[in-house]
Amino acid sequence: MADYPDQAHHGDLPLKKREDVFRGxxxxxxxxxxTQDDTKYHEFFASVQQYNPSALMIQEPGINWNAIxxxxxxxxxxxxxxxxxxxxxxxxxNLHSGTNDRCQWGGTAIISHGDICQNSMGGxxxxxxxxxxxxxxxxxxxxxxxxxxxx
Numbered sequence: 001m002a003d004y005p006d007q008a009h010h011g012d013l014p015l016k017k018r019e020d021v022f023r024g025x026x027x028x029x030x031x032x033x034x035t036q037d038d039t040k041y042h043e044f045f046a047s048v049q050q051y052n053p054s055a056l057m058i059q060e061p062g063i064n065w066n067a068i069x070x071x072x073x074x075x076x077x078x079x080x081x082x083x084x085x086x087x088x089x090x091x092x093x094n095l096h097s098g099t100n101d102r103c104q105w106g107g108t109a110i111i112s113h114g115d116i117c118q119n120s121m122g123g124x125x126x127x128x129x130x131x132x133x134x135x136x137x138x139x140x141x142x143x144x145x146x147x148x149x150x151x
Contacts, residue, residue: 055111057108058108067104095130
């Protein structure tokens with residue numbers, strides 16, 4: 001545990017990830033910040049770099065992704081803060097809310113981070129367009145396929 005600062009947390013703190021390990025982390029962000037002047041924004045990406053997840057399943061980003069500028073999309077900011085070839089993002093939000101407000105309750109997202117991006121087979125979201133879940137598939141060794149879902 002010496003690799004991580006002594007701070008309040010829930011569960012076990014992960015140790016340094018081995019190369020042959022797929023690490024999935026779920027986090028309810030309770031509104032993802034889209035402006036870089038929000039401290040929550042920097043803390044989020046610092047945590048991703050610290051814990052090095054292969055896939056980060058995000059619940060409650062609270063963003064109408066259609067109502068923000070493309071440079072604020074999660075895929076763009078993840079590549080900007082993590083590495084262009086080492087980050088991919090899939091998002092889902094309620095497409096039927098009838099509003100163009102940037103903030104919207106709920107939603108889900110997945111960030112693929114690191115070498116696992118090379119194994120991504122694509123992703124998607126719930127067919128009703130309600131933002132209830134999104135998913136990504138990864139090609140493993142042999143015929144193994146892993147589907148990761150954020151709901």
